[in-house]
Amino acid sequence: MKLSCSILPTMLIAAALSACHKDKAAGEAPAAAAASHVQGTPHTDEVLNAWRSAGLAPEGFGAEQPAPYSAAYCEHGKVHGVDTLVCEYASDDALARGTQQVKDEWVRTDAHTGVIMHAKRTTMVTVDRERREPSGKTISQMAKVFGKL
Amino acid sequence: MRRLSALATGLVVWVVLSATAHAKVVEYVSQHPVPHKFGGGFCYIDVPHVHNYGPADPRMYRENTGQYYFVGDPAPFDYDGPRYTYYGGHPIPEAESRFGHPAYCYIQGPHYHWYQPPPQAQFQLSGGAYWYVGNYPPAYYDERPRYATINEAYAPIPYARPVVDVRVAPVGFRGEISVGGPGWRAGAAVGGPPAPVYAPPSPAVQIGVGINLGGGPSGVVERREIIERREIDDERHHHDHGRHEGWRDEPRFREHPRYEPPRHEPGPMQFAHPGRGPAREPVAPSQFAHPGHGPVQDAIHRTAPQNQGPTRGPAPQGHDDHHQNRHR
Numbered sequence: 001m002k003l004s005c006s007i008l009p010t011m012l013i014a015a016a017l018s019a020c021h022k023d024k025a026a027g028e029a030p031a032a033a034a035a036s037h038v039q040g041t042p043h044t045d046e047v048l049n050a051w052r053s054a055g056l057a058p059e060g061f062g063a064e065q066p067a068p069y070s071a072a073y074c075e076h077g078k079v080h081g082v083d084t085l086v087c088e089y090a091s092d093d094a095l096a097r098g099t100q101q102v103k104d105e106w107v108r109t110d111a112h113t114g115v116i117m118h119a120k121r122t123t124m125v126t127v128d129r130e131r132r133e134p135s136g137k138t139i140s141q142m143a144k145v146f147g148k149l
Numbered sequence: 150m151r152r153l154s155a156l157a158t159g160l161v162v163w164v165v166l167s168a169t170a171h172a173k174v175v176e177y178v179s180q181h182p183v184p185h186k187f188g189g190g191f192c193y194i195d196v197p198h199v200h201n202y203g204p205a206d207p208r209m210y211r212e213n214t215g216q217y218y219f220v221g222d223p224a225p226f227d228y229d230g231p232r233y234t235y236y237g238g239h240p241i242p243e244a245e246s247r248f249g250h251p252a253y254c255y256i257q258g259p260h261y262h263w264y265q266p267p268p269q270a271q272f273q274l275s276g277g278a279y280w281y282v283g284n285y286p287p288a289y290y291d292e293r294p295r296y297a298t299i300n301e302a303y304a305p306i307p308y309a310r311p312v313v314d315v316r317v318a319p320v321g322f323r324g325e326i327s328v329g330g331p332g333w334r335a336g337a338a339v340g341g342p343p344a345p346v347y348a349p350p351s352p353a354v355q356i357g358v359g360i361n362l363g364g365g366p367s368g369v370v371e372r373r374e375i376i377e378r379r380e381i382d383d384e385r386h387h388h389d390h391g392r393h394e395g396w397r398d399e400p401r402f403r404e405h406p407r408y409e410p411p412r413h414e415p416g417p418m419q420f421a422h423p424g425r426g427p428a429r430e431p432v433a434p435s436q437f438a439h440p441g442h443g444p445v446q447d448a449i450h451r452t453a454p455q456n457q458g459p460t461r462g463p464a465p466q467g468h469d470d471h472h473q474n475r476h477r
Contacts, residue, residue, distance in 0.1 A: 136194035
């Protein structure tokens with residue numbers, strides 16, 4: 001009986017930990033899903049490859065987790081020094097919401113130049129906060145390529 | 150008391166933070182000049198985008214629901230992209246596609262744009278420039294007093310304008326032909342003798358055509374002015390002051406193949422037709438010599454209808470920085 005009394009709390013703690021772990025795993029499940037590409041819209045790697053083919057040089061792109069701006073999957077990096085985020089959205093509603101969130105952030109922050117455009121449910125967001133490229137030639141080229149996707 | 154003080158301090162901090170947290174966001178739907186105080190030059194982004202600055206000179210833009218489209222000549226702003234030469238006013242198909250309603254360029258004389266006219270548009274390539282030879286709807290005339298101010302915006306800016314041979318101007322062109330145009334006052338592109346200024350003819354609805362051979366080093370060798378007048382205005386007082394006599398005595402005009410003796414045709418509004426209608430008579434340029442207004446600009450003012458019906462809001466006002474790249 002003593003044994004059972006000493007085991008019981010241990011079991012309870014183990015059960016609690018297990019439950020906690022399950023909860024955490026359940027919480028991570030959406031994040032894991034968000035980190036996967038969305039079908040039916042250009043994938044981020046397609047966008048980056050298209051830019052590379054056009055002579056642009058995407059640098060340091062990696063997945064953003066969790067994906068910002070209501071997106072399902074995003075990759076962030078730079079193109080010729082311009083801050084760039086490419087995102088895939090699971091639905092048109094999420095796309096509209098995400099677009100608005102990006103624009104709202106431009107209002108909150110002092111972005112010298114900002115562009116958001118989409119091809120199907122994939123967005124390209126470029127922000128030049130540091131006036132690296134006032135002429136916008138890189139962004140213009142990126143937009144031209146992206147618009148053809 | 151201490152709590153009240155802390156609360157007040159917090160409130161002040163919140164107000165300051167919320168005031169500074171909202172950056173200026175201005176949306177552009179075309180390429181455009183960058184204001185000098187933001188570095189100058191030209192922004193080549195031709196998709197909708199935002200900046201934290203507004204247009205340096207609103208007279209060079211069309212604004213629709215907070216979106217700006219640059220309707221001017223990009224040449225004076227270090228623009229190094231493709232350029233196409235136009236002469237006189239014309240529709241702007243690209244702006245129309247952006248805004249969903251027609252928009253017009255009111256720049257007088259030769260000028261550049263970054264776009265080529267679409268094949269279906271009624272432009273004629275002649276003398277190295279595109280000339281609009283189609284009809285204008287009433288909106289073009291209604292908006293002219295408001296948007297022709299773009300010529301004032303360009304007048305003090307020195308830059309090399311395109312060279313256009315106006316001797317081969319299309320017959321269907323409806324507008325003014327002169328040696329003037331954007332930036333002409335600076336003398337960067339147009340030298341030689343000062344351009345004549347045409348005083349309006351008799352106070353009636355009519356079209357005037359004047360021809361002035363001679364030209365200058367810009368390659369603009371002819372002046373033919375086709376000015377449409379819709380209503381009688383106070384410019385009648387400028388008529389019959391004897392100025393036109395000098396024009397009629399000018400033998401060069403008579404020798405020109407398109408010259409016809411001037412005749413007055415009062416009556417309902419007529420559309421321009423070269424070689425028809427009363428002639429314009431030149432007056433001394435000095436009569437209009439005041440800062441920022443040269444012959445071309447005066448031609449606009451003096452020939453623009455005085456009462457053309459409603460416009461779409463107040464005329465754009467020049468910004469402090471509207472001569473942004475002037476001294477670049």
